[in-house]
Structure formats: structure tokens, C-alpha cells
Amino acid sequence: MGEYEGSAYYGYREYILYGGLPPVVLLRTSEEKIVLLKHLFEETYIKDVMNRNNLEDTDTLGDILNFLSSSIGSLTIPTKLSNTF
Numbered sequence: 001m002g003e004y005e006g007s008a009y010y011g012y013r014e015y016i017l018y019g020g021l022p023p024v025v026l027l028r029t030s031e032e033k034i035v036l037l038k039h040l041f042e043e044t045y046i047k048d049v050m051n052r053n054n055l056e057d058t059d060t061l062g063d064i065l066n067f068l069s070s071s072i073g074s075l076t077i078p079t080k081l082s083n084t085f
Helices: 008-018 022-026 030-052 058-070 080-083
Strands: none
Touching: 008 022, 008 030, 022 030, 030 058, 058 080
16 A cells, blocks of 8 residues: 545545545545445454454344444433343
8 A cells, every 4th residue: 555645635535534544545436445444344343342242143233233323423321222132
């Protein structure tokens, strides 16, 4: 990988949109960036949570993540979430 080839303005826009991981900003297309971010999320975060907590049901974890992701900025009550799942 090399240096970012765009202007500082576009570099900052990509930083805001995709996050601050240098390998992501260095990729050229949105599709490549999305694939890398999904891969990092699934291979790093999901596997780590599953392994640390001895979980086997990836579907339920996915449901919880989707619920929490759609509730960003809203009040989330852990007890209610726990009772739901």
C-alpha cells in the first residue's frame, strides 16, 4: 500500500465516512472499502465476542447487533434487551 492520492478535503471526507483505519482509505473504490470493513468486523469483532463468551449462536448475536445498530442515539435499556433475547 502507498500514500493517499486524493486531496486533504476528500481524505477527510473518507475518514468521516469509513473511519480512521489507514488501509481502508488507501483502497480505491467504495466496494473495496466496504468489503474490507465487513471482513474486519466479522473476522475480528464477531469472532472475538463469540470466542470470549463461548457463544455458538451467531444468528442471535447478529440480531442483537442489528438491533443495537438501528438504535444508535436512542436510549437502550440492557435489562429490556436481555429479556428480549
